[in-house]
Amino acid sequence: MVDLRQIEKDFDTVAAALKRRGVDEKVLEKLKALFEEKKEVQKRLEAAQAEQNRKSRLFGEYKREGKDIASLQREVSENKERIAALGEELRVLETKLLEIAAGIPNIPDPDVPEGESEEQNVEIGRVLEPRSFDFEPKEHWELAEANGWIDFERGVKIAKSRFSALRFEGARLERALINYMLDFNRNRGFEEVCVPFMANADSLFGTGQLPKFADDLFKIEGENLYMIPTAEVPLTNLFRDEILPREDLPLRLTAYTPCFRKEAGSAGRDTRGMIRQHQFDKVELVSIAAPEQSDALFDEMVDCASDLLASLGLPHRKMLLCAGDMGFSAAKTVDLEVWLPGQGRYREISSISNTRDFQARRAKIRYKEEKRNRLVHTLNGSSLAVGRTLIAIMENYQQEDGSILVPEALRAYL
Structure with missing residues (x-):
């Protein structure tokens, strides 16, 4: 707040x-x-x-x-x-x-660019060059059909539109990616946590989803519980209403969860394929820090997500979001956009934000320093959206005959 x-x-x-x-x-x-x-x-x-x-x-x-x-x-x-x-x-x-x-977004950092939409975001770096194809690269839904990896029709039959089922090597690669991402983050100093996939209203208020974005959430009927839209919610709220010892900071956390969002594709975007789903897997990074630590941690989290993409051989760029395109709780955000050759464009795959003390004030997360209680800074970031990483692998590693190579880094996980 x-x-x-x-x-x-x-x-x-x-x-x-x-x-x-x-x-x-x-x-x-x-x-x-x-x-x-x-x-x-x-x-x-x-x-x-x-x-x-x-x-x-x-x-x-x-x-x-x-x-x-x-x-x-x-x-x-x-x-x-x-x-x-x-x-x-x-x-x-x-x-x-x-x-x-409670309904006002965070104050943007001074170095956040002016702008109202993603068109005003500023590119601040690129990692790896996109591969040159000597054939017309296919989009992921065409590759999914050819390889039997994603079953869109049966996902809709089981639930409704914007749900899908992964099968065969698609399902195995999803699981391999989750394990690989968690191990990668642990090796970078992030503690692995297993959290509930539901959260109460107090938790969602703490991280800024309630009350403003209630319509985007899946609420459990008759309960004060919601399906989580991201692991940022339970990871940050682990410390709600707590006063942490200064020597424990910073805390670096990572977790895998499925995520549930009603807003997916609400504007009619990405109606085909698996880019926007009501349920998707994600591995998250969260840091709880003293104010003087948060800028360095922000850069560390951006590097962690970028290095993870690079380790999978996926070309991507870093975008500093303008003030009008940032999430509600963010004071500063860098998005990572992965290259999708089938679409011929970069698409968001990770979003790393420093919320400063905005969430801490709502969730009452403090630390003690010199006999005073001070608000922590909280940071969060996708590391990565697993389904979109699977899509990026499919499109970047596709062969002319429609088959898909598995990145070297993942082979041990299969």
Whole structure:
């Protein structure tokens, strides 16, 4: 959650930054009006409290001088009621501010490019050159049909559209990729964790999916539980409402989970194939850090995901996202886009974000330093979307006869 104290203290600067994220000016104007109203109520409350203290001190004086204290008692009682009413008014205003803040995205870092959509994202590097084909490369759904690796029709029959079933070598490669990714991340210093595939509303609020993105989630009917949209949710919320020892930081975590999202393909994009599914496998990276550690950890996580792609021989590029294209909780994001020769374009396969203290404020994750409790920084990143990695392997390693080579790094896992 954005820091309301920061907004109140330096409204114009923060409002300008939030406009870069596409926050409606009317929302900002409402915030400003509430801050002003809160300031006025606070001033009246403090004046009433000061008056209460002054009059309370008069009781001894009245008794010493033999004065009638009935009128003073009445005034003190009336002022007490005024203080209670002003306190309740202040509480209502603070609740309204928190409700608005819960729907406001994170403040972008100063080096995040201007822009409203992916067209304004900035390429900051490429890794490996795309392979030259001496035949017309096929897209993954054509290769899937030829090799029997992905069964789209039966996936729909079992569930509904945007579900699929992997079969034969496709299923084995999916499992091999998961194991390979987890081992790769462990070797880079990330602790492997096995987490629940469901999360409660408090957890989803903590990482920013609720309340704003409730319609994107699969909710368990009759339960305060949702199918997780990403392992970022349970991994980060492992430490919700906790105060961590400073010496334990940073924490580096990795986990495999299936992910469930209703929004997949909602805009009619990628209606064919397995690019956008309601259920997909992903291996995630999460770091919990002290503020001074988070920039270095961000670069480390980008390198980890990029090196993983390179180890599979998959050409990709790094994109620094513009302010308007970042996720809700992110202060800064670098996407990795893998080359898909069948499509003849780069497609997102990993997204690494530093959320600064945005999620920590919502989830109340703190650490103790010099006898003070401070908010941690949280970072998360895909490492990688497994289905999209399978697709990238299929398209980049396809042969003219339609067969597919297995990358050297995966052969031991098969």
